[in-house]
Amino acid sequence: METQLTLLFFVLVLSIFLGFELISKVPSTLHTPLMSGANAISGITLVGALLASGSGFVSQPLTVLLGTAAVTFATINVVGGYLVTNRMLSMFKKKKAE
Amino acid sequence: MILFEQFNSEIVVNLIYILAAMLFIFGLKMLGSPETARRGNLVSASGMFLAVVVTLLDQSIIDFSFILIGVCIGSLIGFFAATRVKMTAMPEMVALFNGFGGIASLLVGSSEYLVGFDPNSALLIAIYLTVLIGGVTFSGSLIAWGKLSEIISGKPFLYKGQQIVNALLLGFILLSGLEMIFFQGLFTENQFQILGIICLLAFTLGILFVIPIGGADMPVVIALLNSFSGLAACAAGFVILNNVLIVSGALVGASGLILTNIMCKAMNRSLANVLFSGFGAVTDTASGETADQGEVRPVNTADAYLILEAASSVLIVPGYGMAVAQAQHSVRELGELLEANGAEVKYAIHPVAGRMPGHMNVLLAEANVSYDVLVEPEDVNPIMETVDVCMVIGANDVVNPDAKENEGSPIYGMPIIETDRAKTVFVLKRSMASGFAGIQNPLFFKSNTRMLFGDAKESVSNLVAEFKG
Numbered sequence: 001m002e003t004q005l006t007l008l009f010f011v012l013v014l015s016i017f018l019g020f021e022l023i024s025k026v027p028s029t030l031h032t033p034l035m036s037g038a039n040a041i042s043g044i045t046l047v048g049a050l051l052a053s054g055s056g057f058v059s060q061p062l063t064v065l066l067g068t069a070a071v072t073f074a075t076i077n078v079v080g081g082y083l084v085t086n087r088m089l090s091m092f093k094k095k096k097a098e
Numbered sequence: 099m100i101l102f103e104q105f106n107s108e109i110v111v112n113l114i115y116i117l118a119a120m121l122f123i124f125g126l127k128m129l130g131s132p133e134t135a136r137r138g139n140l141v142s143a144s145g146m147f148l149a150v151v152v153t154l155l156d157q158s159i160i161d162f163s164f165i166l167i168g169v170c171i172g173s174l175i176g177f178f179a180a181t182r183v184k185m186t187a188m189p190e191m192v193a194l195f196n197g198f199g200g201i202a203s204l205l206v207g208s209s210e211y212l213v214g215f216d217p218n219s220a221l222l223i224a225i226y227l228t229v230l231i232g233g234v235t236f237s238g239s240l241i242a243w244g245k246l247s248e249i250i251s252g253k254p255f256l257y258k259g260q261q262i263v264n265a266l267l268l269g270f271i272l273l274s275g276l277e278m279i280f281f282q283g284l285f286t287e288n289q290f291q292i293l294g295i296i297c298l299l300a301f302t303l304g305i306l307f308v309i310p311i312g313g314a315d316m317p318v319v320i321a322l323l324n325s326f327s328g329l330a331a332c333a334a335g336f337v338i339l340n341n342v343l344i345v346s347g348a349l350v351g352a353s354g355l356i357l358t359n360i361m362c363k364a365m366n367r368s369l370a371n372v373l374f375s376g377f378g379a380v381t382d383t384a385s386g387e388t389a390d391q392g393e394v395r396p397v398n399t400a401d402a403y404l405i406l407e408a409a410s411s412v413l414i415v416p417g418y419g420m421a422v423a424q425a426q427h428s429v430r431e432l433g434e435l436l437e438a439n440g441a442e443v444k445y446a447i448h449p450v451a452g453r454m455p456g457h458m459n460v461l462l463a464e465a466n467v468s469y470d471v472l473v474e475p476e477d478v479n480p481i482m483e484t485v486d487v488c489m490v491i492g493a494n495d496v497v498n499p500d501a502k503e504n505e506g507s508p509i510y511g512m513p514i515i516e517t518d519r520a521k522t523v524f525v526l527k528r529s530m531a532s533g534f535a536g537i538q539n540p541l542f543f544k545s546n547t548r549m550l551f552g553d554a555k556e557s558v559s560n561l562v563a564e565f566k567g
Contacts, residue, residue, distance in 0.1 A: 005220055008336060008344055015345045019352025022123065026130045028360075028449050029469045031456030034129050035324050035357060036192050037139050041122050042199040042324075042350040044146065045331040047153045048206040048338045053168055054159030063209045068164040070205035073198040075172025076179070081195055082143040083180035088188075089136040091463040094470055 033088050040081025046074035107157075114152040115342040121145025122346050126353065132469055149342055185464040186421050189320065189454040190246040193239050196323045200235025203228050203330035204300075208293055210337050222279040224336035226296065230271065232330040233300025234307065239323050241308040242316065246453055252313030264306060271299045313418075314495060316453045318361040325354025357455050364449035366501075366511040394530070397548035399557065403564035405522055405548075409486035411442045413478060415515050416458045417451045419492015419527070423554035426465040429491060432558050433467065435565040441486075444471050446478045446515050448496035475515045488520035490541075492527070492554050498539045523547045526554045 026034055052067025122145045128138025159165070183191045207228030210221075244250040274296045277285050286292045311319050328350025335343025362368060406412065414433065420426060433443045445467065447458045459472060478485075490497050493515075500507035501514045517523050518541050525542060527549060541547055550557050 004339060005336075008339065008341065011341055012332065012344050012348055015348035016352050018123065019126075019349040020356065022126055022349070023130065023353040023356050026356075027132070028447065028456055028474060029132060029459045029463075029472055030129060030135055031357060031360075031449075032188065032192070032454060032460045033135060033139070033456070034126075034353060035321065035455060036195065037129050037142060038126065038350045038353045039192065039195050039199060039324055039327060041126070041142060041146070041346050042196075042327040042331045043202070044122075044149060044343055044346040045199065045203045045206055045334050046146075047149055047340060047343060048210075048334050049168070049202055050150065050153050050165055051156060051158060051338065052206060052209040053164045054154075054156075054161055056160045057164065060213065062212055064161075064164050066205045066209035066212070068168040070202045070209070071165060071168030072172040072175075073205070074202035075169050076176040077195050077198045077202065078146055079173045079176030080180040080191075081176075082139060082146070083177060084183065084188075084191065084195075085139045086136065087180065088185075088460055088463070089139060091185075091460075091466075092132055092135065092469050093463070093466070094132075094468050 029092065033085050033092075036081055036088070037085040040078055040085060043074045043078035043081060046071065046078055049074050107155075111152050111156070112341065114148060115340070118145040118149035118152075119342050119345040121148065122349060126349060185461055186424055187247070188460055189316065189452070189457060190243050192454055193242040193246055193320055193323065196320070196327045197236045197239025197243065199327035200232045200239060200323075200330050202232075203327075203334045204232030204236060204297070206334045207232065207337050208297075211293055212289060219279055221337060224333055226275045226278050228330060228333040228337055229293065229296050230275070230300045230303075231326055231333055233297050234304040235323055235326040235330055237301040237304030238308040238319075238326070239304075241305055242319055242323060245308070245313060246316060252316075255309045260306075260310065267299065267303055267306065271296075271303065274299055313453065314450070315365070317450045317455050317457070318358055318365070318367075320454045321354055321357035321361055323354075325351050325358060328352075328354055361450055361455055364513060366509075366513065392543045394542050394549050395547065397524070397550055399550070399560040399564060402524060402548065402550055403561055405524075406436065406441075406487055406561065407439060407565075409436070409441050409522075411484060411486050412436050412444075413482075413485045413488045413517070413520065414443065414445045415488060415490045415493050415497060415517055416445065416447065416462070417491065417493025417496060418453060418457075419494075419554050421452055421457065421461055421492070423492060423556075425491065425555035425558050426461040426467075428555050428558040428562060430462070430465040430467050431562050432565070433471075435562060439565070444473050444478065446473050446475060448475055448493070448515055451493055451496050475513060479516045482516050482519040483521075485520040486522065488517040488523045490517055490523060490525045491558070494527075494539055497541055499541055499544075500539070503540070517541065518544050518546070521546065524550050526550045526552075526557050528553065 049067055049070035052063050053071045055063050057064045122142050125138045125142025128134040207225045211225045245252045278292045308319055328347045332344050332347025332351055335347055436443050445462060451458045495509060497515050497517045499518045501509045501512040504510060523546055525547060
């Protein structure tokens with residue numbers, strides 16, 4: 001348990017540094033798509049929601065209900081986030097190729 | 099043998115989670131450049147697909163019916179929201195999605211808490227943080243959404259004793275955390291009560307955190323809430339001990355913070371100012387001095403056309419007013435006519451123009467303006483003297499010369515687009531009302547400025563009609 005937590009903490013710290021390195025140079029043209037694309041990624045909490053929602057209604061009714069609500073919200077976030085980002089990015093064009 | 103298989107599949111699952119995290123990382127990297135951005139989004143989406151599929155194979159899932167219900171409802175809503183939303187309504191949409199991410203994490207944390215595992219303070223801390231951050235993200239985003247869609251007033255809401263209320267609230271939040279993690283039932287009777295109180299406090303904090311912030315500061319708030327939605331997912335990762343949640347949550351948290359920082363720099367306010375003291379001190383309503391600055395010089399469409407027709411370089415500076423008037427398509431048309439007339443046309447976009455980071459870029463992209471004619475203030479300011487005509491369309495505070503000249507101004511020090519140094523400035527504006535910061539703009543009174551009053555879309559369309567003769 002303790003070693004696992006320490007490892008996860010290690011992962012956290014590295015990911016934060018990675019995130020700062022990765023995104024530090026984004027042209028302002030892409031600020032909105034970056035934000036909505038990142039927002040879609042934050043829907044990863046869906047993974048936890050799926051586990052809770054599928055844990056069996058008979059034995060864990062409350063967990064399942066909360067989990068299902070979480071699945072719904074997280075799915076909106078994931079599906080909506082990726083689609084809207086794609087829609088925006090499809091509009092970004094360089095000089096029209098006529 | 100069974101043990102061995104279980105061990106094996108757990109390794110496989112974790113390896114696939116790592117693969118998903120890698121796809122997120124590559125996806126985000128590719129989102130950083132216009133050429134690869136669209137593919138990057140697909141790469142990141144495939145990572146999400148992989149993570150979801152492998153999770154569904156988990157042995158602890160014994161009933162798929164509820165999952166199916168949730169996924170169907172969520173996909174439907176997400177699909178319709180994403181395909182139907184107007185580009186001008188994008189800020190509210192992003193705000194709402196941030197909030198959904200937050201509430202999802204809150205629910206995941208709550209369900210784990212109520213399962214009643216053996217109390218372990220590390221997990222309890224993770225649950226507390228998940229619920230707290232998720233709750234703040236949710237209610238804060240709802241308020242931001244309300245302000246952006248003008249369901250509630252976009253004006254900053256300030257009241258007496260704000261700092262005291264905030265301090266008290268933070269105290270209660272700390273206390274409730276101690277109660278959940280260490281006391282475990284000193285003040286409350288059961289887990290439901292503790293959890294309910296923490297949710298309530300988190301929601302209140304989110305509301306009080308966003309409500310004092312005015313419309314013009316929304317880009318900072320949205321970027322920050324974006325970061326929070328990632329951090330909530332990250333905290334949820336510690337609750338269910340899952341590496342992919344932690345990695346992706348942290349990535350989103352970091353990217354949101356970087357954007358927040360860019361927005362703060364563009365307004366000359368520190369991140370700490372927004373995070374901590376920004377609570378109440380966001381917009382001091384220092385609109386007091388309405389000193390007579392002289393006369394404004396209005397111009398009519400015909401005269402404006404003559405000046406534009408003779409111009410060989412035109413710089414268009416859009417702001418929130420262009421979004422409100424939905425003028426982006428007419429603006430593009432005018433831009434094309436000017437180009438056909440031999441002028442060089444560029445669009446100067448301030449990072450905080452509009453209501454979210456990159457707001458103007460999205461609108462102009464929708465109107466088919468090529469992204470390589472969009473320039474940033476620091477590129478265009480040094481050559482401002484060579485610009486024949488600057489057209490300020492619905493922007494105000496980001497072109498206010500007070501930011502450079504008037505030390506007493508609340509926006510003093512904010513980097514601006516220095517349109518006042520162009521040969522001629524057209525300001526398209528509904529009336530003489532001041533901008534969201536509530537400050538008078540001396541640009542309107544400069545001798546090289548001409549005011550073109552009226553609805554931005556109408557004025558631009560009239561100019562287009564003049565060009566077409």
